[in-house]
Amino acid sequence: MKVPRGLTGTRVDRTVFDHQVRLVLSSKGDSGHGVEAELILETRFLFRDSSGQWHDLEPGTGVALAPVLGLFGQSVAAVDVQGLGTLTIDFHDGAGLRIDPDPQFESWHLVGTGIHAVSVGPGGEEAWEA
Template structure:
């Protein structure tokens, strides 16, 4: 699978959560036209570093405990990487960050939309990441 580096420069246009955490990400294309319009969907526990540098262990479906996710709204993605079997790292312009590891039993995260290659990290993770 391909590391989704096309997300660099995208803004978090929307945050939503219930039994999943969803981030809508978008960026216009250079020179006009269609750019990136993607959705990151997180389905298992993850780590969020807020702009102040504090780490939060968060779990989809945990209601008000997901409030730190709201701080990502309007932020720009500055770095994206995937390590090992699908551990996603995203850094934001204000110093915030997301870390979403693979899960042994469940799909941990997936990415869909226009301007990116779709990614699904299923149970146990995925191998052979291309940069």
């Protein structure tokens, strides 16, 4: 699977909370073709707010997810995937998130245009390409 580096430079246009956490990210490319993507988090994840404080969050927990609202309008500075699918995203304001593969459930996936779709299933995925 490809590391979704195409998310670098995208902006968080929407945050959605239910039994998942969804971030809608977009950017306009030089040729008019950009990225329109949705990152879906389905299991526990770590979120670092812009002040540097870490929050251990879980989708489906309502107001406990409020720190993630600070991502609205923020731009992605860096994206990396390590090991079997640990996703790390850093934002320009200092915020960040990290989600590890879950042994039993799909932990995260990415869909949209201008990027390669990614799905990290139970136990994670091997053979990540930069």
